[in-house]
Amino acid sequence: MEIGLGINSMDLDLYEGHIIEDLKNSAITALPEPSGWLEEEIERNIITTTVDKLLNWGRKTSLWTETSFTACCTFEFISTSSSRFDIARFGMEVLRSSPRHADLMITAGTLTWKMAPQIKRVYEQMAEPKWVIAMGACGISGGIFADSYSVVPGYNRILPVDVYIPGCPPRPEALLAGIELLRKKIEKRSISKGK
Amino acid sequence: MAIKTEPMFLNLGPVHPSTHGVFRMRALVDGEVITDIEPVFGYLHRGIEKLAEGKSYRQFLPLSDRLDYVSSMNNNMAYVMAVEKLAGIEVPQRAEYIRVIMAELQRIIAHLLAIGSFFNDMGTFFTPFFYMFIQKEKITDLFEMVCGQRLLYNYMRFGGVSHDLPPEFIPALTRFLDEMPAEIKKYERLLAENEIVLARSKNVGVLTREMAINASAAGPVLRASGVNWDIRKDDPYSIYDRLDFTVPTGTNGDCYDRYRVRVEELTQSLNIIRQAVDGLPKGKVLNPVPLRFRPSSGEVYSHIEGNKGELGFHVISDGSDKPYRIHVRAPSFINLTALRNMLIGWKLADAIIIFGSIDICLGEVDR
Amino acid sequence: MTVELEYNRIVEALPQDLASCVIAVENHGLVIQPERIADIAAFLKVEPGMELDYLCSVTGIDYIRYFEIDYLLYSLKLNHRLTLKVRLTDRSEPTVPSLTGLWLGAELQEREIFDLLGINFSGHPGMKRIFLWEGFPGHPLRKDYSHGH
Numbered sequence: 001m002e003i004g005l006g007i008n009s010m011d012l013d014l015y016e017g018h019i020i021e022d023l024k025n026s027a028i029t030a031l032p033e034p035s036g037w038l039e040e041e042i043e044r045n046i047i048t049t050t051v052d053k054l055l056n057w058g059r060k061t062s063l064w065t066e067t068s069f070t071a072c073c074t075f076e077f078i079s080t081s082s083s084r085f086d087i088a089r090f091g092m093e094v095l096r097s098s099p100r101h102a103d104l105m106i107t108a109g110t111l112t113w114k115m116a117p118q119i120k121r122v123y124e125q126m127a128e129p130k131w132v133i134a135m136g137a138c139g140i141s142g143g144i145f146a147d148s149y150s151v152v153p154g155y156n157r158i159l160p161v162d163v164y165i166p167g168c169p170p171r172p173e174a175l176l177a178g179i180e181l182l183r184k185k186i187e188k189r190s191i192s193k194g195k
Numbered sequence: 196m197a198i199k200t201e202p203m204f205l206n207l208g209p210v211h212p213s214t215h216g217v218f219r220m221r222a223l224v225d226g227e228v229i230t231d232i233e234p235v236f237g238y239l240h241r242g243i244e245k246l247a248e249g250k251s252y253r254q255f256l257p258l259s260d261r262l263d264y265v266s267s268m269n270n271n272m273a274y275v276m277a278v279e280k281l282a283g284i285e286v287p288q289r290a291e292y293i294r295v296i297m298a299e300l301q302r303i304i305a306h307l308l309a310i311g312s313f314f315n316d317m318g319t320f321f322t323p324f325f326y327m328f329i330q331k332e333k334i335t336d337l338f339e340m341v342c343g344q345r346l347l348y349n350y351m352r353f354g355g356v357s358h359d360l361p362p363e364f365i366p367a368l369t370r371f372l373d374e375m376p377a378e379i380k381k382y383e384r385l386l387a388e389n390e391i392v393l394a395r396s397k398n399v400g401v402l403t404r405e406m407a408i409n410a411s412a413a414g415p416v417l418r419a420s421g422v423n424w425d426i427r428k429d430d431p432y433s434i435y436d437r438l439d440f441t442v443p444t445g446t447n448g449d450c451y452d453r454y455r456v457r458v459e460e461l462t463q464s465l466n467i468i469r470q471a472v473d474g475l476p477k478g479k480v481l482n483p484v485p486l487r488f489r490p491s492s493g494e495v496y497s498h499i500e501g502n503k504g505e506l507g508f509h510v511i512s513d514g515s516d517k518p519y520r521i522h523v524r525a526p527s528f529i530n531l532t533a534l535r536n537m538l539i540g541w542k543l544a545d546a547i548i549i550f551g552s553i554d555i556c557l558g559e560v561d562r
Numbered sequence: 563m564t565v566e567l568e569y570n571r572i573v574e575a576l577p578q579d580l581a582s583c584v585i586a587v588e589n590h591g592l593v594i595q596p597e598r599i600a601d602i603a604a605f606l607k608v609e610p611g612m613e614l615d616y617l618c619s620v621t622g623i624d625y626i627r628y629f630e631i632d633y634l635l636y637s638l639k640l641n642h643r644l645t646l647k648v649r650l651t652d653r654s655e656p657t658v659p660s661l662t663g664l665w666l667g668a669e670l671q672e673r674e675i676f677d678l679l680g681i682n683f684s685g686h687p688g689m690k691r692i693f694l695w696e697g698f699p700g701h702p703l704r705k706d707y708s709h710g711h
Contacts, residue, residue: 009221009233010690017696068210070217071239071558072264075346079335082328114695115209115217115238122210144257147249148242149702150694169346236670237693244678245702408638411617411667424638430564494590496619496634496645509621509632524619532670561693 019117023158027116030156059103059129060186062091063179066102068122070109073136073169077108080172090179099125104182105159110138110145111152120158131186133178134161137168144168200226205543209238213316213547216557220546227542232535236528239561247521251487252278252353255521260347262523263559265308268301268338269501271351276432277497277508278353282490289478290355291434296368296471297350298499299464300338303375304331305502306457306464309554313454314386316551317395323386330378333371340364353488355481365472372472375465379458387458396450400537400549403448410533413526414504415456416553420448426500438470450552457554487516496524503527503554523562527555565642567612572644575612580605591632591645599633599648600659606635606644607664613637614644617665622675624705629656629681650681660686678703 069077081087081095096102099122111119123132134155137143142153155161162185165178208219217238223231243262247255259274260267272294279286286294308331311324335345340361342350350357386392402412407420417424425442427435443459445452492514498507504526513519530553537553538546569587576584583598594602606614614635621632629650636643650656660683661668672683673692680701683689691698700707 010696012221013690013696017698020695021697072261072346074216075265079328079332079345082325082332084329084332109217110239110241112238112240114240118209118238144261145241145243145246148246150240150242171345237691237695240693242702406666408616409666411665422638429641505618507619509619511623520621520623522619522621522623528670528674529619529667532667536666 016117020113023117023120024113027152027157030154031158031160033160033162056187060183063104063131063182064094064096064102065092066096066099066105066122066126068105068107068119070107070111070115071138073108073138076169076172076175077106077135080175085172085176087176087179090176090183092179099123100127102126103130104133105130106133106135107139107155107159107161108135110143111155111158112150113152114150116152116158119155123159131162131182132159133163133165133182135165135175135178136170137166140164140166198226200228202230207543207546209235213551215312215551215555218555218557218560220550222543222546224543227544229538229541229543229546232538232546234531234534237561239557241562243562244521244523247518249517251516252490252518253486255518256351257347257349260349261558262525262562263501263503263506263527263556264347265556266301266305266502267346267348268297268350269305269499269506271349272298272433273497273499273501273506274508274510275351275353276499277495277510278490280497281493281495281510281512282353282484282488284354284484285482286355287479287482288434288476289359290480292471292475293356293360293480294351295433295435295438296468296475297338297341297356299468299471300334302464302502303461304334306461307331309502310382310454310457313450313548313551313554314392316547317392323382326378326382330375337364337367337371340367352481353484355479357481359480365475368468368472372465372469376462379461383458387455393451395545395548396454396552398447399450399545400541400552401447401449402533402537406533406536407448410536411529412504412533413530414501415453415460416504416530418443419445419452419456421446426498426505430498432497432499434471437474438467440467450548453552453554489514489516498524501526503556503559504530523559525559525562527553527557527559528562531555531560563641564636567642567644569644572612575609576602576605585649588647591647593647593649596648596650596658599646600661600663603633603635603646603661603664611640612644613639614642615639617661617667618643620661620668620671620675622679622681622703624679624703626705627651629653629679631658631675631681633661655682656680657682657684659684660689662686677701680704 134140139155142151145151146153163178163182165174167174202225205222205224209217219235221233222229243258259270262270307327311327314323339345342348402420404421407417423444428442440463443456445456490512492512494511496509498505506526507524509522511520537549569592573584580602583595584592586593606612614637616636616638618634618636623630631648633646648658660672672686675681677691677693
């Protein structure tokens with residue numbers, strides 16, 4: 001299509017193709033699990049455990065999810081958030097599509113190399129502290145599509161993942177168990193030790 | 196007073212709350228009105244057709260589930276029928292009836308989700324969607340009773356189905372069939388003649404009859420434009436020639452007609468399931484075939500009426516235990532051919548509704 | 563019931579200049595010369611008694627000695643169907659005329675065959691890759707495609 005304004009749709013395709021090839025060539029091994037705020041430089045001498053408890057309680061009981069859903073696991077997530085399994089009792093009924101409002105990314109669906117730069121960009125736009133749950137077999141390792149020419153073998157090639165939930169698709173109960181694991185992990189954070 | 200507008204180049208998607216998945220549209224807009232649009236596919240291209248060439252026929256069954264992930268029973272049925280036609284495998288009568296019951300239940304789920312998301316896009320923010328979801332959960336419970344899975348069933352096999360119906364299935368199904376018509380009436384009372392729904396979807400996104408045939412549209416999109424073509428009636432397969440049902444068509448080809456066709460099809464599906472349950476024969480449910488069976492070499496194209504349109508499998512065999520080529524005639528993909536014609540000239544807010552009324556599933560579009 | 567048309571009768575009903583472009587009559591379709599596919603499809607679309615006005619699907623297959631493209635045509639009014647096949651032996655630059663002038667429905671399917679098999683459709687209004695990104699090496703559905711992990 002003729003875009004005018006000095007741009008052409010084929011040029012856009014070529015530019016995006018370069019970005020995808022660069023990302024694919026640089027994502028060769030899995031990223032390690034995030035063990036702390038590696039960029040956080042705050043070192044406090046006074047240990048404030050009550051402040052830790054309050055902050056962690058606030059963070060874990062109101063995780064807001066980023067809706068970057070790609071494939072089949074989406075429907076199990078929607079089942080979890082509807083009235084039968086009710087994710088709202090964990091404070092998570094807010095599903096924002098803007099990454100600026102979110103602090104949890106649940107990767108529901110297969111990731112392809114064409115989509116990978118977009119997901120990485122959305123992840124980078126989320127504000128700290130942020131967590132990632134890899135939901136389903138496709139999120140952990142590529143699942144049934146692992147040896148395909150266009151599928152990323154697991155989200156941990158491009159994002160650091162905190163919790164892995166197996167299943168194809170995981171049942172809503174399994175997803176809730178995974179979220180509970182993440183909440184336990186958030187409980188253990190401390191702003192002084194940066195962990 | 197004319198408002199001064201400027202041309203702008205916008206991106207709709209791929210991360211967007213209303214694009215039904217990872218779908219992207221590059222839009223050239225003048226103020227709010229779309230002047231040109233280019234859809235970009237491929238964000239969920241997983242290479243299913245290439246993966247098929249390295250797997251045996253039975254190993255492709257779970258992959259076929261993941262094509263259109265809200266209609267897994269229909270996908271299974273289309274693939275299994277294609278291979279049975281290729282290899283000349285007979286299916287027992289009880290299995291045929293069970294297949295039709297499962298396929299129509301799946302059609303009800305898919306249409307409920309389609310109608311629910313149609314209202315989501317219009318701004319009702321999940322209320323009708325959650326009510327329809329309650330019924331969807333009841334059907335999911337029925338499926339879980341039979342095969343243990345909630346979303347991607349992998350239930351059908353070459354020569355029948357994998358498990359027989361447990362004894363509590365038919366009473367639970369009858370309870371569901373009895374209470375569903377009242378639920379449909381509940382949705383209709385609030386939504387069918389609603390002023391806002393009519394204003395936002397009547398005469399919006401019209402697909403004329405000639406354009407629908409020329410663009411190879413199928414399913415509710417084709418029928419809403421006035422073409423009476425339903426494979427269950429015009430090229431019957433399984434036991435559909437013995438069942439009595441009507442095919443709803445629309446007149447205008449606008450978003451409202453597509454919504455009405457889907458609601459009418461819900462009632463017709465309930466009708467079909469009731470007839471199938473009444474006529475369910477006794478007997479076995481599977482004529483087993485060897486795990487790695489080798490059909491004779493040849494090719495076959497076999498199709499069913501899926502919930503989004505004509506779902507066809509073109510299977511080519513070279514005599515070995517792995518298929519030479521499997522091509523999926525994906526209705527969502529081909530229904531999107533007319534997207535550009537349907538969207539130009541409308542505002543951005545209408546574009547979301549028109550796109551939602553075509554009802555696509557990205558797993559099938561991109562395969 | 564959708565009836566598969568009898569191929570021998572179709573060949574007899576074709577006018578002289580089109581009958582010459584039929585290479586063979588097989589069990590599953592009529593094999594046509596690649597350059598004449600648009601002419602014969604245009605004739606079959608409007609001829610009374612055939613009126614094959616609906617293009618159902620376009621499939622591309624790599625039989626290592628040649629590429630084959632299958633066009634499945636339906637008539638919604640008369641409820642019958644027909645398959646046309648085209649075989650291309652040139653593996654480096656296979657080309658066939660596009661059917662987008664007759665059916666808009668061919669547009670996306672021909673782009674898919676170009677993307678995954680590398681067959682060019684001349685006369686297509688926007689021939690470029692559809693599922694894979696620009697810069698992807700090769701055409702995956704070809705039998706000689708291999709990718710290291």
